[in-house]
Amino acid sequence: MSLEKNVDFSIQKAEKSKIGSIDFENVKFGSVFTDHMLVCHYKDGAWGQVEIKPYGPMSFEPSMNVFHYGQAIFEGMKAYKDENDKVWLFRPRENWKRFNKSAERLAMPHIDETRFVDGLKALLQLDQDWVRKGEGNSLYIRPFMIGTHEGVVAGPSTEFMFCIILSPARTYYSGKVKVQIAEHYSRAANGGVGSTKCSGNYAGQFYPTKLAQEAGYQQVIWTDDTTHTKLEEAGTMNVFFRIGDTLITAPTSERILDGVTRKSLIAIAESKGIKVEVKSIVVQELLDAHAKGELKEIFGAGTAVTVGQIEGFAYQDKYYALPEVADADAYAIQLKTALQGIQQKRIEDTFDWTETI
Amino acid sequence: MSLEKNVDFSIQKAEKSKIGSIDFENVKFGSVFTDHMLVCHYKDGAWGQVEIKPYGPMSFEPSMNVFHYGQAIFEGMKAYKDENDKVWLFRPRENWKRFNKSAERLAMPHIDETRFVDGLKALLQLDQDWVRKGEGNSLYIRPFMIGTHEGVVAGPSTEFMFCIILSPARTYYSGKVKVQIAEHYSRAANGGVGSTKCSGNYAGQFYPTKLAQEAGYQQVIWTDDTTHTKLEEAGTMNVFFRIGDTLITAPTSERILDGVTRKSLIAIAESKGIKVEVKSIVVQELLDAHAKGELKEIFGAGTAVTVGQIEGFAYQDKYYALPEVADADAYAIQLKTALQGIQQKRIEDTFDWTETI
Structure with a gap:
């Protein structure tokens, strides 16, 4: 370049x-x-x-x-x-x-x-x-x-x-959303363009998202197109899962966008002493964690909303509600507050991320 | 509708x-x-x-x-x-x-x-x-x-x-082309938009095609993105293989365009008594048939060129030339001549495919 x-x-x-x-x-x-x-x-x-x-x-x-x-x-x-x-x-x-x-x-x-x-x-x-x-x-x-x-x-x-x-x-507070885990449709192929911000990635999502909305969910959690088990993105955002006190998000790949909000949230979380695991997470792990009461939060991360909280997910026609977490305890809120504080110059930018015009 | x-x-x-x-x-x-x-x-x-x-x-x-x-x-x-x-x-x-x-x-x-x-x-x-x-x-x-x-x-x-x-x-005679079988890049995901003629399907192909061209091949034979073994399309066309005297093409799916030229060629071939098998064909079958001398022809099918002959393919850095087949014996030429004859009203349209304005 x-x-x-x-x-x-x-x-x-x-x-x-x-x-x-x-x-x-x-x-x-x-x-x-x-x-x-x-x-x-x-x-x-x-x-x-x-x-x-x-x-x-x-x-x-x-x-x-x-x-x-x-x-x-x-x-x-x-x-x-x-x-x-x-x-x-x-x-x-x-x-x-x-x-x-x-x-x-x-x-x-x-x-x-x-x-x-x-x-x-x-x-x-x-x-x-x-x-x-x-x-x-x-x-x-x-x-x-x-x-x-x-x-x-x-x-x-x-x-x-x-x-x-x-x-x-x-900045709009859109409320928490309900999501549906994709079992048939996909947004990205191996060796495809999923990691890019090309227009075609968006056009291909609208129809499956419309079907999810008709079923009562606002967004789709996209899975890998081969097995439909790996949880990769949420709507047009990267996605984070909090299991116990660990924050998990999928590694970037050919199928997953290298989100600026995603990587900023990871850095902020680590600076706060939150344990972050960047690893592939599959549906069964989510269901197991939910059954044990360990699945505490799911949220999307992207420029438009910064952090978008998810209140529950549907998988194979069953709905799984997430527990209520007080704002003070929610990673989503803590990280959003910290990131927006840095972006808006209300908190000191120790990361050197902001740049004046 | x-x-x-x-x-x-x-x-x-x-x-x-x-x-x-x-x-x-x-x-x-x-x-x-x-x-x-x-x-x-x-x-x-x-x-x-x-x-x-x-x-x-x-x-x-x-x-x-x-x-x-x-x-x-x-x-x-x-x-x-x-x-x-x-x-x-x-x-x-x-x-x-x-x-x-x-x-x-x-x-x-x-x-x-x-x-x-x-x-x-x-x-x-x-x-x-x-x-x-x-x-x-x-x-x-x-x-x-x-x-x-x-x-x-x-x-x-x-x-x-x-x-x-x-x-x-x-109608241009572009000559026979050399193709490369895709081993990393893909044009379509399961549950994606591969079977549609949406603009994004084309934009995603240009870079892998450019890499193939730099390696000396004019087009890519696209494979399924999960295993990269199923032979699905050639460039922006459907693809046909002649093994022995049987014509083989992949079934249409979410990943494969339901080409009008493709289905017209199948109908014409069958009407001529050519055995057509619509089935998934994998790279190993192609290599085996080539080794036995049974792989006689590969061609693409699409509106722009009707039938585009392929003279050989590369796979895992090895090039496999196809045998010379006289025009009179080539399915590609027989089918192209018949299809263009019907389209251009030089041959009776027994299929009732043509329609005046």
Whole structure:
């Protein structure tokens, strides 16, 4: 991954900000975008100028690669504003590195750190009024890349667009969810693209998730596609299990996303003296632990909700409720509070994870 | 699947045809599009008017679903013109049915036969000068659907666009290809989307295919992701093996596309008295048959090339050449000739597969 210097930037400011029309208290996640976006095109083997310009629709050919052959990857990140109006990013270079890993597997070009991280910072400087202070406020950041070559030939695109769009977000407490362990459907193959943030991984999940929802569960716990016994992800998040006082999560693999929230939670847990085991965990272990009263918590980990608590799971048409754990005793709450405290600069960042713009 | 009657059609003709500027003899597959396209939008739970209008770029929001969560499916079909200037389609309702199967698995809405088949025919009537007579000429048809809802929430789109674009094609003889049997990478998971024509299936293949090409092979023979021993597809095509005088192809499954060319070739082979076995075939059977001199042919089957002959395969770093088979004796050539003859109305269509516009 090359770090290109002397990247050409152009900035075209919006004539008028939309910010006055936004109800920040009631904004729906991912539905409102800021005044500007970053756009950069790849052609003839090289990335061009980084353009920061007013957010708005773009013109595309109906034969464009991404509509047919799906070369599309993205990242999810957040920016926070501290009490001194300084804007902070959380481990942005981890997202940049993972973006390039996704790019590699999807036969798309790497993008340099300057265009991704410095480009993002330049964009955030322009739209920093959109990052709101106070608990629960953040600005969701969506870098993405799509294949833009025109023509319906089933092969990798030779032209790409890298883009960053920004959306104000409130941390929502979605409540605890009930999940269903996947016994037939899968999100990832061995030797497939499951560890990447490519668009196809998401499209393939919607139908099984809809079936789970029709059966009364909000999310699916994904299992390995060969045996449907290994517990791998929850919805679009990594998943953690607390058995006794040990926290367990599956190791990253070709089938499992190397989540930034996941690895941050592991580090925080270890720093608090919580025993963490990164190992494959199978359904029978979960059922045994539940039967013995040792299964205390299950939670998902991802950028959008940080930590999402699970109140019970269904397996082979039987529902297993998890015990009530007081917030003060719940790993989910302890880890979420610590992580959000670091992200929002309310707790000292001893990990050196935060970075100002 | 409902067959909607009284579908509203609108036709806006291009002011000037581009057809005079096209070099039909040297057109590159999938790179040139006709004067018109069909567009239909799905919103509030229903498909709207079918618009046939000049082919050209469209305006889309950067937050649109398909760029992030990959809801995108397509079909590939061809139209041919006979000696009496009549335009023919090959089994279009099979493509329509499969399109709806893909839609179901990708949590996208079904589209009615009227909008898909009658819409296509109306579009072809307008652009029928683009279907050229004579052997090797056809018009490639690309129906597709994408999620168009704006906003970056990881869930199924509530708005969609169905579109048909047309591209003049020459049947190309690409020569026989060398293939590599996949030992690590995969295109499909059990319980995944492998049997659909969704965009993500293609994006995931490009990188392993690139690695195979760097090693000197043009395509990958995909195997099951659990054992990497079952031979399932070749490149973006179904795959056939001739051992002795028996033709073998894998049964369709969640991992394998129910190819229209595949099932047409099976029917033609059986009608010619060729013994066809639809069964799972593993690498060891292939190696054993090769060692005994019984492995005579391997070929791929798909709409773009009809039948694509394979001259040899690599497995575990060893290359296995197939014997030279005279064209007159090759199943690949016999079946290709018969299928193309029916499609192009040079041979009587005793199967009732062709349908005029």
